[in-house]
Amino acid sequence: MHEMTSISGVLLDDAALTLEELARACNVEPEWVVRRVRAGILGGQPAVQITEWRFRSGDLLRARRLLRVERDFDANEDVAALVVDLGDEVRRLRARLHALGLD
């Protein structure tokens, strides 16, 4: 059986995820997210009530990268955050090199 469906999605930046939705998308418990938000590793909203927390595209991408490093290397959350930050910086610098025709 083969079917063709035309479908429109929703950009997370227009309809952000709740805490529970982000946790589900990463296949983790909400506590995993809460801990990293409170530590300033993920998202940028620890002052607001938890039920009001919202997460956008960048947060989902970052959460999945953090999780990958933590799982792959049994890394603690701070080390994982450092690795992910360094990876972001490498990508940023590579983009600059590309723009300058140096890659």
Add this chain to the structure above:
Amino acid sequence: MEYKDYYQTLGVERTASADDIKKAYRKLVRQYHPDVSKHKDATEKTKEINEAYEVLGDAEKRAAYDALGQAPRQGQGFQPPPDWGRQYGQYDFGGGEGGSAEDIFADLFAHMGRGRSHRGGGAGAGMGGGGFQMRGEDIHAAISIDLRDAYQGATRTIGLRAGQQEKTLSVNIPKGVTPGQQLRLAGQGHPGIGGGGPGDLYLEIQFNPDARYRVDGSSVYQNVPVAPWEAALGAGISVPTPSGAVEVTVPPGSQSGRKLRLKGRGIPSSQPGDLYLILDVVLPPATSQRARELYETMARDLAFNPRERIGA
């Protein structure tokens, strides 16, 4: 389907301990990480390594994999034994990410141990009406578009497998998307179990590399070659941009690297980005007699020292 030798992928013996498998995996992940590796096929290799470890790093999946036997060699045609699925729990061909035929083998193991990995034994699972019920897993995949598609919106076709059914989704990519944004397609993830709802499909927007442009959020940077006299004297030039040709005024006295900002002509997201044209002064080659004469005239008549700033 094609048999995959996951032990060979990780470079370990079939008798390797769980600890050895983890060590081998970590070594390979570091070696082929796309952000640091110089290998041309680093991304593909990382995918293979992850797939192998998804199975061999999980005791239950490894046992099921081992039960398939050593029979065929890597890459050979293969069918699991008829009772294998019953013995090792449900298997279906559900949802490779962007599913191609090669993913079918990995899918044999994809659903084992669902809901227990980091969710402590089945968050999202419940006993509904006396039976076990669990929402389907979300699927994460990436979709690549051209920069022009972000200016206009686009439709992309992706193939997915859900249960025994293959389906093709025609996905509308909205105008104004930027790299890294996630498009959520509700209900298009893995099917649920026991009446649980399906998961969602998350598509990460990626841009195909384009030597002409650099994208940073919704800002777009584009190099624009100009002639020396256009840069020196100023000129009105026509520049092809992702949103069509625009007429631009090059200010007199411009140098290579000067940025001209075209407000609102970046990616048209909810807050439209800007387009930055970076001037690149290109010299005409001195290959003809006339060209050489002109350069010689400039050399003689212009008191110009290009190395003044470095103390020459």
